Amino acid sequence: MMTKTITSEMELRSRMEENEPFLQKLGKNPVGKCLDLNNCRLTTADVREPVALLPSLPDLEKLDISWNDFIGRTLHLFMQQMHLVSKLKILRLGSCRLTADDVRALGEALKALPELELNLSSKVGGNLPLILQTFEGNKIQMPELVDYALTSEDGAFVGQLLLRLQNLEVLDLSINRNIGGSLNSIVQGLKSTLNLKVLKLHSCGLSQKSVKLLGAAFRYLCELRTLDLSCNKEMSGGFEDSPGLAMLEHLEGLDLHQCSLTADDMVWQQVIPFLSSFQELDLSANRKMGSSSENLLSRLRFLPALKSLLLNNCALESENFTALAEASIHLPALEIVSLSWNKCVGSNLKLLLETLKLSTSLQVLRLSSCSLVTEDVALLASVIQTGHLARLRKLDLSYNESICDAEWTIFCQNLWLLKELTELDISFQPSAFQECGQWFRHLLCAVTKLPEITEIGMKRWVLPASQEEELEGFDQDHKSSIHFDHGGFQ
Known part of the structure; x- marks a missing residue:
């Protein structure tokens, strides 16, 4: 032997x-x-x-x-x-x-x-059964099926396969735009996956009818934690009479960005008080919901565990933003807030003052292209100066061109207090250029006191020769451990 x-x-x-x-x-x-x-x-x-x-x-x-x-x-x-x-x-x-x-x-x-x-x-669309039909149902581990060019027939096969996967915890069929037509079969299979915790159907060609079909399956998915239905524009209006989300009492994350949600879809707000475990919400790029979102945003106060709120490019109006600001005071766990591309934030950042002061968890704040004015940046500087936002790691103030040099100076003078900051973006939009003022020197000084900083975005800011030399000297001293993304000198 x-x-x-x-x-x-x-x-x-x-x-x-x-x-x-x-x-x-x-x-x-x-x-x-x-x-x-x-x-x-x-x-x-x-x-x-x-x-x-x-x-x-x-x-x-x-x-x-x-x-x-x-x-x-x-x-x-x-x-x-x-x-x-x-x-x-x-x-x-x-x-x-x-x-x-x-x-x-x-x-x-x-x-x-x-x-x-x-x-x-x-891309194995049309051939999926050749791979998976030989597995034994009690041992199979579902492979990732993202962007596989699955056909409607493949989708029907997945539905049959799910009937044998009662212990499946993650199903991601994202970026398979042709499986919407076989969703009925997939939904029947989902009813057997009682332990499913993550369901992702991003960009799958879902329709209004799809929302209702999924709603019928949700009552069986009691353990579901994460639901991603994003980038399915044809779902618009599908939530009007679909109370299915109320069945997902353990749901922690919901992604509905770029779904063309309308005022009729806002009816799903009624389930918010039932989602006590809810932590992440992405409604970005739903511009049609902007003027009708006041009630929904007000109800966010019932989600004390909410950590991430993404409302980029939602065409919010002043009333909506006021409702959001009032609700946000009751969200102490917020770590990520993104309001980029909502022009109503400009001149109204003061409405978030109490939230910015009370938040001890905020790590990411994105206010790109929000029409911020000098007073908004002054307010932000004062909040930083008084010791708040101490855990902030990423701050995006890009594409806001109405801020004077004096306020940039005050902001940069207080920036060093954000000891955990890793990324700062103050870039201009592609059509705008402006010469850096004396605040640039204060920025360099602040950066030397920020131990975690790695990225400074300042595209379209034009550096005069003297400041260009200062930056080159700074890079040499710090061995390029900090990247200034200025897109080249003009």
Whole structure:
């Protein structure tokens, strides 16, 4: 028995030594139980060499051969050896230009690897059943299916597959624009996934009818934590008589950005008081909801655990912003607030004064293109000066051109108090250029006292020769650990 073991080990060592020149050429080596040949530009001739490696790696658990175009049409060579790496748990085949024959070979080989986590990241639309139909239902782990060009028929197959995946926790079908037509089948399958915690259907061609279908499934998804229905513009108006969200009592995150939500859709606000665990809400790029969002924004006060609120480009009006400001006082856990591209914020930032003072958790504040004026920046500077916003890490004040040099100076003089700041953006919009004032020197001074700062965005600010020299000297002193993104000197 001992002789067999020694002989086996010698054979493995011999095979590894034979393949060392190939690995050295690629600058790769097996690390532990992982072989990473990602983006090695393997040619058709090269493929046989990593295939020959597999017999010498019986304990291999992770194999990554992604971004090698010529894997396509030769994958069967790998698949014929899969039985030799029976401990394989992760197989990555992203962007390998797989053909239908490759997919068929993959499906056959996976019969011997029922515990495998598969990551294709490839367009396999129309061929999904060839990969997945061979799995045993009690052992299958659903691969990522994002941007696979899935067809309506593939969607129907996923629905049937879900019936066998009662312990599935994550389902992401995002960027498969043709599966909306087979949503009925998917919904029937979802009713069996009682442990599902994450459901993502971003950009899947969903319609008004889709909202109602999903609503019928929500009553079965009691454990759902994250729901992403974003970038489905045809859903507009679908929430009008769909109370399904009220069933998701453990929901923590909802993403409805760019869904063309209208006043009729705002009826879903009625469920907010039932979402006691809610933490993340993204309603960005729904401009039609702006004038009708007052009641919804007022009800946010019932979400004390809310951490992230994204309302970019929602065409908010003064009344809506006032309602938001009043509700935000009751949101002590807020970490991320984004109001960019809502012009009503300009001259009205004072409405958020109490929130800015009371917030001890705020880490990201985005106010890009909000028509901020000098008084708004003065207010922000005073809040910083009094010791608030101490945990702020990212501050975006870009595309606000109505702020005078004097207020930029005051702002920069107090900036050093934001000790945890990592990113600051004060860039101008592409059509605007302005010469930096004396505040630039105060900015450089403040940055030297900010231990975490790595990025300063100031595109379209024109630096005179003297300030350009100051910046070059600063970069040399700090060995470019801080990136000033000025887009080149004008």
